[in-house]
Amino acid sequence: MKEIAIRYTPVVLLLALWELASRSGLVSQDVLPSVTSVSVRLWQLCAGGEMLSNISASMLRLVSGLGLGIIVGSILGFALASSAIVQKMAQPSLTFLYPLPKSALIPVIIIWLGFGHSAQIAVIFLGCLLPIVLGAYNGARSAESTLVWSARSLGANSIEAEWHVIIPAALPDLLAGVRVALALSFVLLISSEMLGAQRGMGFLIAFLGDGGDYAGMFASAFVITAIGFAADRAYLAIYHYLLRYREA
Amino acid sequence: MTNTKIKFANVEFTYAPANGRAVKALDNVNLDVAKDEFVSIVGPSGCGKSTLLYLLGGFLPLVQGEISVDGRKIAKPGPDRGIVFQHFALFPWKTVRQNVLYGLERKSMDTAQRAELAQKYIDLVKLTGFEDSWPAQLSGGMKQRVAIARTLVTDPDVLLMDEPFGALDAQNRGILQEELLAIWGSTRKTVLFVTHDVHEAVLLSDRVVVMSARPGRIKKTLPIDLPRPRGPDVNRSPRFVDYCQEIWDLVREEALAASGVKT
Numbered sequence: 001m002k003e004i005a006i007r008y009t010p011v012v013l014l015l016a017l018w019e020l021a022s023r024s025g026l027v028s029q030d031v032l033p034s035v036t037s038v039s040v041r042l043w044q045l046c047a048g049g050e051m052l053s054n055i056s057a058s059m060l061r062l063v064s065g066l067g068l069g070i071i072v073g074s075i076l077g078f079a080l081a082s083s084a085i086v087q088k089m090a091q092p093s094l095t096f097l098y099p100l101p102k103s104a105l106i107p108v109i110i111i112w113l114g115f116g117h118s119a120q121i122a123v124i125f126l127g128c129l130l131p132i133v134l135g136a137y138n139g140a141r142s143a144e145s146t147l148v149w150s151a152r153s154l155g156a157n158s159i160e161a162e163w164h165v166i167i168p169a170a171l172p173d174l175l176a177g178v179r180v181a182l183a184l185s186f187v188l189l190i191s192s193e194m195l196g197a198q199r200g201m202g203f204l205i206a207f208l209g210d211g212g213d214y215a216g217m218f219a220s221a222f223v224i225t226a227i228g229f230a231a232d233r234a235y236l237a238i239y240h241y242l243l244r245y246r247e248a
Numbered sequence: 249m250t251n252t253k254i255k256f257a258n259v260e261f262t263y264a265p266a267n268g269r270a271v272k273a274l275d276n277v278n279l280d281v282a283k284d285e286f287v288s289i290v291g292p293s294g295c296g297k298s299t300l301l302y303l304l305g306g307f308l309p310l311v312q313g314e315i316s317v318d319g320r321k322i323a324k325p326g327p328d329r330g331i332v333f334q335h336f337a338l339f340p341w342k343t344v345r346q347n348v349l350y351g352l353e354r355k356s357m358d359t360a361q362r363a364e365l366a367q368k369y370i371d372l373v374k375l376t377g378f379e380d381s382w383p384a385q386l387s388g389g390m391k392q393r394v395a396i397a398r399t400l401v402t403d404p405d406v407l408l409m410d411e412p413f414g415a416l417d418a419q420n421r422g423i424l425q426e427e428l429l430a431i432w433g434s435t436r437k438t439v440l441f442v443t444h445d446v447h448e449a450v451l452l453s454d455r456v457v458v459m460s461a462r463p464g465r466i467k468k469t470l471p472i473d474l475p476r477p478r479g480p481d482v483n484r485s486p487r488f489v490d491y492c493q494e495i496w497d498l499v500r501e502e503a504l505a506a507s508g509v510k511t
Contacts, residue, residue, distance in 0.1 A: 144337065145307075146333045146335065146337035147337050147339065149302075149305065149307045149325065149331065149333075149337070150331065150333070150337045150339075150398075151339075151350070152306070152307070152324075152325035152326075153305055153306075153307075153325045153326065153327065153329060153330055153331045153399075153404075154327060154330075154350050154351035154398070154399075154402060155326070155327040155351055155353075155354045155355075155402065156354070164339075164350075165339070168339070168341045171341070244382075245340055245341050245342075245343075245382040245383075245384060246340070246382075246384055247384075
């Protein structure tokens with residue numbers, strides 16, 4: 001109980017201060033709408049259904065882009081780790097892609113793919129790819145050869161040994177890469193939707209902001225933050241469950 | 249020898265890393281191991297004794313020479329040659345029971361038979377009650393017991409042991425040595441045992457092979473003529489002490505040669 005009080009007192013104080021600053025006119029209501037007005041707009045947007053339809057559009061893109069990134073990235077990472085030729089061929093592209101700010105791709109991809117779901121999915125996919133490839137690659141390389149040898153001498157053929165040893169051995173690094181990708185995917189989702197979408201939380205934030213509905217804008221930003229937070233927590237729970245064998 | 253189990257004939261091996269100098273690890277190794285014999289290989293660090301095991305295990309590609317088990321050339325790893333590594337090499341994501349079951353997955357028996365057999369070997373290495381523990385929850389000695397059970401459960405003819413007790417403290421090492429002797433006495437396997445520990449080699453073996461400094465050759469093979477079963481008092485017998493001294497002198501000669509010191 002005391003623990004909770006210590007943790008959340010600053011949050012409550014911050015909200016109170018925000019409300020006070022806005023109400024007292026210290027900061028203009030236009031720039032910083034009060035907590036209560038944001039809450040009211042949040043309720044209205046939810047009740048009116050705008051929130052849900054935009055959330056579902058965003059989540060569809062996020063899950064598709066990230067899911068595709070996980071599948072393709074894992075395969076690519078494992079292929080890189082297992083074949084010197086693949087590694088040689090892919091290295092220059094990856095090295096070049098690494099420092100590129102992925103949001104720089106947004107305008108180009110919108111030109112290519114238009115304003116539908118596919119542009120956002122492509123941006124998220126490309127942005128998520130690298131941390132996942134690197135996670136799978138580093139993880140697979142970290143597999144100890146004595147583990148593979150043990151599997152082989154216990155009767156596994158070379159393909160079975162790969163499945164039974166390399167993949168679980170790579171899991172900690174791969175899962176860490178996916179967590180980075182998850183955080184990145186939210187950033188890319190919102191920024192790509194702000195630039196070129198007719199639906200989605202990024203679109204909603206930009207649209208309400210352009211229309212001067214700052215309370216609504218704050219409410220939408222709060223919702224996507226909460227979703228991002230919940231997604232990370234849920235992911236961490238899965239992460240700890242899958243790697244529970246390490247936490248002895 | 250008519251009952252030769254393992255045969256190394258003119259085995260050479262060179263490590264050739266992609267970027268780096270090639271190192272010749274083994275040079276013209278010839279060794280016959282009889283069925284059910286317990287042979288230890290000792291030698292200075294880097295003499296290629298583990299390489300010899302890995303070649304027999306089929307983990308490294310043999311280019312020069314020939315290794316055969318029961319007269320058949322070995323080409324790849326197989327469950328006829330079980331191995332126990334110094335650092336256990338347990339699957340950390342599998343429980344004790346799942347580790348022991350791994351080698352049985354490909355055997356034609358039903359689930360109940362598998363479970364029964366796994367339990368038998370878990371009991372044999374005295375880990376009853378730890379079936380559902382993760383390896384990370386076990387001490388070094390217990391991990392190595394799991395590794396031994398995991399290897400024995402598939403009933404390999406040949407047991408390869410790569411400094412299996414090298415990472416354990418003295419008490420655990422002593423206990424596991426005794427238990428290994430007891431297990432070997434009851435299951436009878438051909439054992440090739442690599443170690444740094446001369447005392448351990450004499451205690452366990454029918455023969456001790458001393459290897460030279462790199463590139464490893466067989467310097468001398470000594471039959472250990474001590475009665476079995478070897479109880480805890482065996483290491484106080486004068487014969488035991490003499491064997492240790494003789495082998496230790498041979499190993500030291502090579503270790504000094506390896507470090508460039510003239511004897």
